[in-house]
Amino acid sequence: MNRSQVAGKLKGQICQFAGKLCKGLPKVAGRFVGEALYGILSKQSVRVSEVARSLNEPIRLIKTENRLCRELGRRELGERITEKVIEEGAFHVKKDTLLIIDPSDVTKKYAKKMEYLAEVRDGSEKTIGKGYWTVRVVGAELETVKIIPLYERLYSQEAPDYDSENTETLKAVDRVRRHVGDRGIWVMNRGGDRRKLFAPFLDREIGFIVRLEGDRHLVYRGRKVLAL
Numbered sequence: 003m004n005r006s007q008v009a010g011k012l013k014g015q016i017c018q019f020a021g022k023l024c025k026g027l028p029k030v031a032g033r034f035v036g037e038a039l040y041g042i043l044s045k046q047s048v049r050v051s052e053v054a055r056s057l058n059e060p061i062r063l064i065k066t067e068n069r070l071c072r073e074l075g076r077r078e079l080g081e082r083i084t085e086k087v088i089e090e091g092a093f094h095v096k097k098d099t100l101l102i103i104d105p106s107d108v109t110k111k112y113a114k115k116m117e118y119l120a121e122v123r124d125g126s127e128k129t130i131g132k133g134y135w136t137v138r139v140v141g142a143e144l145e146t147v148k149i150i151p152l153y154e155r156l157y158s159q160e161a162p163d164y165d166s167e168n169t170e171t172l173k174a175v176d177r178v179r180r181h182v183g184d185r186g187i188w189v190m191n192r193g194g195d196r197r198k199l200f201a202p203f204l205d206r207e208i209g210f211i212v213r214l215e216g217d218r219h220l221v222y223r224g225r226k227v228l229a230l
Contacts, residue, residue: 016040023086027079034073035083050074084153084177091141091152092181099150100142101178101186103171105193108156109133118158134158135167137174141186152178168198179208187211 013036020036041053054066073079095101107122109131122133134156141150153174157164175188188203188210195215203210214220214229221227 012043013040016043022090023083025086027076027082031073031076031079034070034076035079038070084155088152088178088181091150092178094143094148094150095141095152095182095185096143097185099186100144100189101152101182102140102142102189103174103194104138104140105167105171106136106138107133108136118160120158120160135170137167137170139174139178168196171199172202175203175206175208179206184208 016039017032017036020032020039024032024035037057038053041056042048044056045052047053050067050070051063054063054070057066059066107125109122109124109127110116110119110133111131113119113132118134119132120134121130122135123129124131124133135158136154136156139153141152142148143150155170155174157170171194184207186209188208190199190210190212192213192215194212195218200212216229218229219226220229
């Protein structure tokens, strides 16, 4: 199979997947999602200009970029795709699937005018910079080494609808639980070691594993011991 045949096959698979994600949306929205996925994969970039270049349309590049930007601004697009991704992934979640909550960050070093830019700690470079926080949920099957994308949201503490990191985490949990129900075991690293998450987790009667801080005391067989 030559390169053009591989590209054609890939485009076909992407279009089929985009159709599932955009069910109920206008046809142009489905076309945009397919083009965006293809461009991101082929150029290894999320820049609109790079996605536009990957499409090789017989018009000026700026015209393609403007069309893609208009579709990016479609109000209902993000929410509908988020819901469909969870719905598709939920079919693969079993009783013992690990549902990993992964808080992270996106740093925008050179951005000046992006909406609600906030201070974040760059986890890669261990510095403070401008950008956004993210919360992600992925399913993991240990036996098959299978990763199941379920949820991701970017947020900023400067946005008017922001409440707290705990609220964003619980929103993610509740959104995924609407589709997976009581299946799965929720997992967080040390960042989840806090009462404001433990109490809601217990109230929801979900199974969870949280890596504890070293100074956390536990009661084990009637004795108070340090969590190591």
